[in-house]
Amino acid sequence: MEKEVIVRFAPSPTGYLHIGGARTAIYNWLFAKKTGGRLILRIEDTDAERSTEESIQGIVDGLKWLGVTWDEDPYFQSKFIQEHIDAAQRLLESGHAYKCFCTKEELDQKREQARKEKGAIKYDGTCRNLTPEKIAVKEKSNLPYIIRLKVPNGEGAVSFRDEVYGLIEKKYKDIEDFVIVRSNGQPLYVLSNAVDDIRDGITHVIRGQDGLANTPKQLLIYNALGADVPKFAHMSLTLDSKKAKISKRRHGEIVAVHFYRERGFLPWAFVNFLVLLGWSTPESQQIFSKEELIDAFSLKGINKANSVFDVRKDDPKFFTDPKAISINAHYLRNLPVEEIEPYVKAEFEKAGIWDPEFEGEKHNWFLNTIDLIRNRFNFTTDFVTLGSAYFSDDFPIDPKALKKNILKHEGLKEWFPVLADRLEALQDFTMEETENVVRDMADEYEIKAGILINGARAAVTGQAVGPGIFDVLLAVGQDRVVERLRKAVTFFE
RNA sequence: GUCCCCAUCGUCUAGUCUGGUCCAGGACACAGGCCUUUCACGCCUGCGACAGGGGUUCAAAUCCCCUUGGGGACGCCA
Numbered sequence: 388m389e390k391e392v393i394v395r396f397a398p399s400p401t402g403y404l405h406i407g408g409a410r411t412a413i414y415n416w417l418f419a420k421k422t423g424g425r426l427i428l429r430i431e432d433t434d435a436e437r438s439t440e441e442s443i444q445g446i447v448d449g450l451k452w453l454g455v456t457w458d459e460d461p462y463f464q465s466k467f468i469q470e471h472i473d474a475a476q477r478l479l480e481s482g483h484a485y486k487c488f489c490t491k492e493e494l495d496q497k498r499e500q501a502r503k504e505k506g507a508i509k510y511d512g513t514c515r516n517l518t519p520e521k522i523a524v525k526e527k528s529n530l531p532y533i534i535r536l537k538v539p540n541g542e543g544a545v546s547f548r549d550e551v552y553g554l555i556e557k558k559y560k561d562i563e564d565f566v567i568v569r570s571n572g573q574p575l576y577v578l579s580n581a582v583d584d585i586r587d588g589i590t591h592v593i594r595g596q597d598g599l600a601n602t603p604k605q606l607l608i609y610n611a612l613g614a615d616v617p618k619f620a621h622m623s624l625t626l627d628s629k630k631a632k633i634s635k636r637r638h639g640e641i642v643a644v645h646f647y648r649e650r651g652f653l654p655w656a657f658v659n660f661l662v663l664l665g666w667s668t669p670e671s672q673q674i675f676s677k678e679e680l681i682d683a684f685s686l687k688g689i690n691k692a693n694s695v696f697d698v699r700k701d702d703p704k705f706f707t708d709p710k711a712i713s714i715n716a717h718y719l720r721n722l723p724v725e726e727i728e729p730y731v732k733a734e735f736e737k738a739g740i741w742d743p744e745f746e747g748e749k750h751n752w753f754l755n756t757i758d759l760i761r762n763r764f765n766f767t768t769d770f771v772t773l774g775s776a777y778f779s780d781d782f783p784i785d786p787k788a789l790k791k792n793i794l795k796h797e798g799l800k801e802w803f804p805v806l807a808d809r810l811e812a813l814q815d816f817t818m819e820e821t822e823n824v825v826r827d828m829a830d831e832y833e834i835k836a837g838i839l840i841n842g843a844r845a846a847v848t849g850q851a852v853g854p855g856i857f858d859v860l861l862a863v864g865q866d867r868v869v870e871r872l873r874k875a876v877t878f879f880e
Numbered sequence: 881g882u883c884c885c886c887a888u889c890g891u892c893u894a895g896u897c898u899g900g901u902c903c904a905g906g907a908c909a910c911a912g913g914c915c916u917u918u919c920a921c922g923c924c925u926g927c928g929a930c931a932g933g934g935g936u937u938c939a940a941a942u943c944c945c946c947u948u949g950g951g952g953a954c955g956c957c958a
Contacts, residue, residue, distance in 0.1 A: 399958040431958060438958095464958095491956065498955090505881040508954055533956055552885070553897095561883050561954095569956040576958045600884065600953035623886085623951095630950060663892060663907090671894050671906045690893075693951060697891045697908090710892060710908045720921075763920045792918080825917090840917040852919030 392424025394591050396450075396457070397464075397580070399431045400442035402635045404449030404644045406696065407595065407625050410661050414622060415593045416455045417662070417684040427587055428457040431464045433579055449644040453654050454677075464579055467586070471574035474582045474612060475534050475567055483611035484567060486532040487514035488525050509563040510535070534568035536607060545603040550591070550620035550686045557603040565604055577601060581608040589617050593686070596621045596693075597632070620686045623665045624693045633696060641698050641707065650706070651766025653722075653730060656715040660708070665694045674717060716765040724758045730767045731757055738771040740779050756862045759854050776848040777862055784878075788851035792841040793878050799842045800879045802832065806839060807872035816865040818857045825856075843868075846875035 396412040398404070404412075419426040428450070432438040447461070478484035487510075494510070501508045515537065517525075525532070539559050546556040567578040574582075584592065592598075599621045609616045625633050633642045640646040647657050659675055666688045675683060697708040705712060719727060735741035745753040760774050776782035793799055809824045810816070825843075829836040840856045847863055860868050 397958090401958075434957060436957090487956095494956085502881070507882040509882080531956095555884075557884070563954085566956055571956080573956085575956070580958080595952095596885070597952055603884095621885090626951070628891085632952075660892095665892085667893055669894065671892090673892090673907050692886050694893090695891065705909085708891075708908090713908055788918095835917085837917045844918065850919090854918095854920090856917065 390590055392419060392422040392590050393427065393588050394419050394424060394593055395427040395429050395584070395587060395589055396455075397429040397431050397583075397594075398446050399434060399437075400439060400446060401434070401437040402442055403445045403640075405633065405635050405642045406644065406661060406664075407633055407642070408446070409449065409453060409455075409644050410625060410664060411593070411595055411622065412450055412455050413453065413658055413662055414666070414684075414689070416457075417681060418591065418593060418620075418686065419458075420681045421684045424590070425458040426456070427459060427462060427589075429462040429464060429583060429587070431576070431580070433464050433468065433573070433576070445645065449648075452648055453644065453658055455658075462583075462587070464583060467579070467583060468574060470586065471579045471582050472568070472572065475574060475578060478536065478567070478608075478611055479534060481611070482537070484534050484536050485515055485517075485564075486522065486526075487535045487564075487566075488517075488530050488532045489513055507561075510565075512564060515564060531570040533566050533570050535564040536567050536604070536611065538562045538564050538607060545606050547602065547606060547616070547619060549599075549602075550618055551623075551689045552596075552599070552621055552691060555599070555602070562603060562607070567608070577604050578608060581605045582612075584617060585609065585612065585614045591618045591620060593620045593622065596624050620689070623690050625664055625696050626693050628695055628697055628699060630693075630695065638698075642696070647707075647711075651734070651768030652711075652715050653718050653727065653767065656718040657711070659718070660711040660714045663710075663714075664696065665690050674714070712765055719764055719767065720762050724754045724761075727761070727767070728754065728757065731770050734767050734771045735778070740771065740775070740781075742778070745778075752862075759858055759862055762854070763852065773850065776850070780867065782849045784845070784849040785851060788845040788849065789878060792845040792851055793875065796838050796842060797879075798832075798834065799838070800876050802828070802834075802839060803842070803846065803872045803875045806843065807869045810860070810865065810872070811869045813865070816861065818861060821860050822857050842875075843872065846878075847871045 394415045396408075396415050398408050398412075416426050418424070428447075430443055430446075432443070443461075450457075475484065479486070497511060498508055514532075515535070541559060544556050544558040545562070546554060549555050565577060566575055568574050602619055602621075606616060627633050627638060631637070635642065644657075648654070655677065659680070662675075662680065662684075663673065666684075667690065668683050668688060672679075672683065697710070699705060732741060732745070735745070742749070756777050757770070760770070760777060764770065764773065770778075806825070806828060809828065810821060813820050813824065825839050826836055829839055841851070844853055844856050844859060845851060847868055848859060853859055854862075863871075
């Protein structure tokens with residue numbers, strides 16, 4: 388029987404969840420779902436200096452919002468430090484590692500030297516060759532030391548078959564005796580991470596390609612510890628439009644998951660967008676339901692080349708990657724209304740214009756209205772900005788609409804009240820009846836129906852664009868329409 | 881500087897392993913058109929790429945080599 392798949396997402400809590408991390412989490416999650424395996428969330432918080440509680444919460448919130456679920460309570464790497472230290476001790480005893488008494492200053496100097504001479508930057512092995520006597524002397528005088536892994540000498544190489552990149556080979560001579568324990572006794576990431584993966588029984592390490600260079604070192608640790616090695620799948624990185632790796636420091640919130648949440652993205656739409664950044668199916672399918680995506684997912688579909696997150700700073704039309712917006716718009720417009728309702732509600736609550744009747748008495752009307760106006764929207768936030776006139780009497784009038792559809796036609800000063808009277812007089816406020824009123828009036832006054840229609844749209848919704856006017860009138864309702872038309876003459880004052 | 885990785889439309893990509901069906905397909909963006917009371921949606925059309933050079937082969941986006949370009953790693957960070 389095949390071993391159960393166990394994967395992990397192991398972020399270091401030094402900031403918010405950004406799209407690179409989210410993408411890694413999503414691929415791991417998808418792989419776990421696809422294989423019926425488990426996903427572990429492991430917070431790598433051993434850098435006490437930079438790890439914060441706030442950041443942990445931010446990452447958890449971000450993952451939850453995206454819908455990425457994990458299978459056990461989050462693990463905290465800091466709880467297992469003793470295990471890492473013990474592992475280092477074993478490595479020391481088995482001769483796979485050694486104490487190095489070189490000081491930081493000496494090492495910095497050697498590194499600088501190597502850089503100057505344009506040679507390889509690599510530890511020279513000074514302490515590897517210390518005689519037992521010399522070691523004893525140094526130990527006796529309580530000199531601080533770090534622990535380095537002893538990389539095999541000779542012509543060999545570490546090699547492994549990456550699930551994405553294929554055969555990767557690194558010669559021993561190109562790997563330095565890397566540090567696994569600091570002089571203060573604390574283990575380093577390269578060790579902790581491997582020890583944790585061994586303990587947690589991780590079967591597949593799915594991580595960014597920036598971890599590729601670490602893999603041979605970790606393989607050496609696995610071997611020295613006598614552990615089975617997991618499979619590795621390195622994912623291509625996400626770069627910015629200048630082809631630099633995206634990072635919190637350089638890009639700010641445009642790469643933060645929470646930013647997209649605040650800007651009115653539907654979580655699944657964002658997942659759909661992110662998953663397409665560096666992964667595809669043979670058919671190049673673009674839109675996936677959750678079930679479809681899990682079904683279609685495969686490590687083989689991960690692209691080897693890095694991809695560009697196409698944010699164009701200062702683009703007046705797109706505040707982020709146009710494709711992300713288009714996918715979001717697609718979901719916003721095509722999902723069953725009931726599915727977007729909760730997100731719309733959240734926006735209303737945030738804006739302080741939520742009315743409990745929207746899910747009581749007015750529920751049907753509420754859903755129909757969302758359905759009516761969403762076709763022109765890209766974000767859930769649009770419902771409270773562009774769509775406020777449908778749900779509240781306090782709505783702004785777009786200056787362009789005012790100018791083009793109202794003020795341009797002096798006659799409306801006279802026509803609006805007439806139209807208001809006639810609409811008010813209607814027994815049946817229906818599409819048919821309202822249309823008759825408008826068209827008859829246009830004939831009577833010998834004006835184009837469009838003038839009345841576009842003027843009414845601007846007066847009733849504050850906007851120059853929107854659904855067909857008779858739908859709008861019905862959605863807004865007879866009383867409000869009449870009131871707004873009458874009030875519109877004040878625009879001419 | 882050393883090592884590792886990568887290279888198809890502006891962007892995301894299919895096709896590369898298993899050469900011919902590819903004068904390279906899809907999506908987004910862009911341009912034009914249809915529809916129309918507005919704006920969208922939708923539909924149609926267009927623009928647009930195999931980084932360059934050598935091989936191998938009857939045949940190369942696909943295989944090999946070189947060049948160029950890009951990315952990543954080289955911490956007592958994770």
